[in-house]
Amino acid sequence: MQANRPRRAWESDEAAMFRASLRAFLETEAVPREEAWREQRFVEREFWHKAGELGALCPSIPVEYGGSGGDFTFEAVMVEELGYCGITSFQQNIHGTIVAHYIHQYGSDAQKAAWLPKLATGEWIAAIGMTEPGAGSDLKALRTSARREGDSYVVNGSKIFITNGMLADLLIVACKTDPARGAKGISLLVLETEGAQGFSRGRNLHKIGMHGSDTAELFFEDVRIPAANLLGAENDGFVQMMTQLPQERMGVAIGAQAMAEHAVELTQSYMREREAFGGRLLDLQVPRHMLVDCLRETRVSRAFVDDCITRHNNGELSAADASMAKLHTTEMLGRVMDICVQLHGGYGYMEEYRIARMYADARVQRIYAGASEIMKDIIARTL
Ligand SMILES: Cc1cc2nc3c(=O)[nH]c(=O)nc-3n(C[C@H](O)[C@H](O)[C@H](O)COP(=O)(O)OP(=O)(O)OC[C@H]3O[C@@H](n4cnc5c(N)ncnc54)[C@H](O)[C@@H]3O)c2cc1C
Numbered sequence: 383m384q385a386n387r388p389r390r391a392w393e394s395d396e397a398a399m400f401r402a403s404l405r406a407f408l409e410t411e412a413v414p415r416e417e418a419w420r421e422q423r424f425v426e427r428e429f430w431h432k433a434g435e436l437g438a439l440c441p442s443i444p445v446e447y448g449g450s451g452g453d454f455t456f457e458a459v460m461v462e463e464l465g466y467c468g469i470t471s472f473q474q475n476i477h478g479t480i481v482a483h484y485i486h487q488y489g490s491d492a493q494k495a496a497w498l499p500k501l502a503t504g505e506w507i508a509a510i511g512m513t514e515p516g517a518g519s520d521l522k523a524l525r526t527s528a529r530r531e532g533d534s535y536v537v538n539g540s541k542i543f544i545t546n547g548m549l550a551d552l553l554i555v556a557c558k559t560d561p562a563r564g565a566k567g568i569s570l571l572v573l574e575t576e577g578a579q580g581f582s583r584g585r586n587l588h589k590i591g592m593h594g595s596d597t598a599e600l601f602f603e604d605v606r607i608p609a610a611n612l613l614g615a616e617n618d619g620f621v622q623m624m625t626q627l628p629q630e631r632m633g634v635a636i637g638a639q640a641m642a643e644h645a646v647e648l649t650q651s652y653m654r655e656r657e658a659f660g661g662r663l664l665d666l667q668v669p670r671h672m673l674v675d676c677l678r679e680t681r682v683s684r685a686f687v688d689d690c691i692t693r694h695n696n697g698e699l700s701a702a703d704a705s706m707a708k709l710h711t712t713e714m715l716g717r718v719m720d721i722c723v724q725l726h727g728g729y730g731y732m733e734e735y736r737i738a739r740m741y742a743d744a745r746v747q748r749i750y751a752g753a754s755e756i757m758k759d760i761i762a763r764t765l
Contacts, residue, residue: 387466387643390455390458390688390691391688391692392455392458392688392691392692392695393455393459394455396452397452397455397456397459400437400441400450400452400456400459401459401462401463403436404436404438404459404460404463405463405466405467407432407433407436407438408463408464408467408469409467411429411432412429412464412467412469412472413467413468413469415429416467416468416469416471416594419471419472419593419594420471420593420594420739421593422594423586423588423593423594423596424471424548424549424586424594424595424596425471425472425473425594425595425596427504427507427549429472430504430507431503431504431505432504433472433474433504434502434503434504434505435503435504437449437450437502438450438460438474438478439474439477439478439482439501439502439503439504440478440482440498440501440502441456441457441459441460441478442454442456442457442478442479442483443478443482443483443486443498443501443502444486447486447494447495447498447499447502448498448499448500448501448502448503449482449498449502450502453695454629454632454691454694454695455691455695457475457478457479457629457633458632458636458691460474460475460478460479461475461479461633461636461637461640462636462637462639462640463640464637464640465636465637465638465639465640465641465643465644466640466643466644468644468736468739468740470591470592470594470595470743471592471593471594471595472594472595473545473546473595475630475633475634475637476508476509476510476545476546477501477507477508477509477546478501478508479629479630479633480510480626480629480630480633481501481508481509481510481552481554482498482501482502482508483626483629484510484554484570484613484622484626485497485498485501485572485613486498487622487625487626488570488613488614488618488622489613489614492610493572493610493611493613497552497572500551500552501552505551506551506552507546507549507550507551507552508546508550508551508552508553508554509544509545509546509547509550509552509553509554509598510544510553510554510556511526511541511544511547511553511554511555511556511600512524512541512556512623513541513542513543513544514526514539514540514541514542515540515542518543519752519753519755519756521556521565521568521620521623522564522565522568522620524539524556524557524558524568525539525558525561526538526539526540526541526555526556526557526558526602527539527557527558527559527561528555528557528558528559528569528571528607530559530609531606533608533609533610534606534607534608534609535557535559535571535606535607535608535609535612536604536605536606537555537557537571537573537580537602537604537605537606537607538602538603538604538605539557539602540599540600540601540602541555541598541599541600541602542599542600543587543597543750544597544598544599544600545595545596545597546595546596546598547583547596547597547598547599547600548583548586548596548597548598549596550575550598551574551575551576552572552573552574552575553572553573553575553600554570554571554572554573554613555570555571555572555573555602555607556568556569556570556619556623557569557570557571557619559616559617559619560616560617563617565620566617566620567617568617568619568620568623569612569613569616569617569618569619570612570613570614570618570619570622570623571607571611571612571613572607572611572612572613573605573607573611574611578605579604579605579606580602580603580604580605580606581600581601581602581603581605582600582601582603583598583599583600583601584598584599584600584601585598585599586598587599589746590742590745591739591741591742591743591744591745591746592742592743592746624701627701627704627751627752628694628699628700628701628704628705629694629704630751631704631705631707631708631751631752631757632690632691632694632699632704632707632708633751634708634711634712634747634750634751635687635690635704635707635708635710635711635712636687636691636711637747638708638711638712638714638715638744638747639680639683639684639687639711639714639715641715641719641740641743641744641747642676642679642680642683642711642714642715642718642719643680643684644740645676645715645718645719645722645737645740646673646676646677646680646718646722648722648736648737649673649676649721649722649725649726649737650664650673652725652726652729652737653669653670653673653725656727663725669725672721672724672725673721673725675721676718676721676722679714679717679718680714680718683710683711683714686706686707686710687707687711690703690704690707700764701760702760702761702763702764705752705756705757705760705761706757706761708751708752708757709754709757709758709761711747712744712747712748712754713748713754715744715747716744716745716747716748719737719740719741719744720741722737722740722741723737723738723741726738
């Protein structure tokens, strides 16, 4: 089901055209496959190639590097449409909204020319490894080390919970290049995974939701990464991550907002059809008030998210406001999803109903890309 949604104030004619072609593509190519992706627990390369042909993998990377040449609103459109289609398996967000932008922002001309076109076509799939078994929220505590030896870095350590990690051909690895300097001793290295000696992937981790998105453990045992694959300057990694995380958080916020809106649409249409006590569920006062609460939550949140999209697109969004958008939308999503499942009754608990799958998929939004508590800390620093 696709509802008619109002055009966003930030949406240019080009972004609207991109949305229309993307929606048609997702409805024909992704929606019918989502079930299979959840079963096999990854999205096959063939789909990545098709998305690349459409220009959907790197929508806001310049054309000279193979991207679609749009601005951040194209990324917003992409994340929204995935949310409205109920697709959580395909993690373009990590690939194109996040990794491609690290490369575009910090890469040399040679690095950009070598890697970005491959990401834009889907020839290569990208991931980023920051989190480790002993360091998630506290990123500066990461222990994966990179020791300079001649014209290479020798990397040792491990990463966990890495989205797209099972398939990644290109992996940004956050490493300690100067362990004594804490946050000031972190660098970002790009590993080309094919044939990389000492690099291995562990399990495709089993999650309570988002079953079609692969999530990996990664291991590095004396892995040699050419020094030429350093992104930007040595020991700049922490600042680079802190600079890019607002865009990652906006991606999560926009997705959570779209998911919540879609949950309300699904629930409203279910309540129109469902009969109870001689009439429609939608006509009973308590259930319809519950739905109104959800509608109110999503509508009010939409105004803030749209404002943040506009400001981020203009380069004016603060890290605190990106954190507030992520905090607010993901917490709101949790409340809305809970009510929407309740309004579906027993059917809401059945996996064959999209609302049940969305409920499970929604839970992690409050945890990854910085947990809600960390978002509050970032906002609190501005007080
Ligand atoms: C499905 C999935 C996909 C992911 N994808 C990626 C990826 O692609 N790349 C990547 O690098 N990482 C990824 N992650 C990791 C994710 O970003 C981390 O799990 C998250 O940042 C939390 O870190 P942690 O799990 O170590 O929890 P911890 O840091 O151990 O925190 C546990 C909980 O303690 C609380 N807490 C921690 N510190 C504080 C504090 N200072 N103040 C108040 N409360 C606090 C929070 O509630 C937090 O949720 C993914 C995780 C999941 C589940």
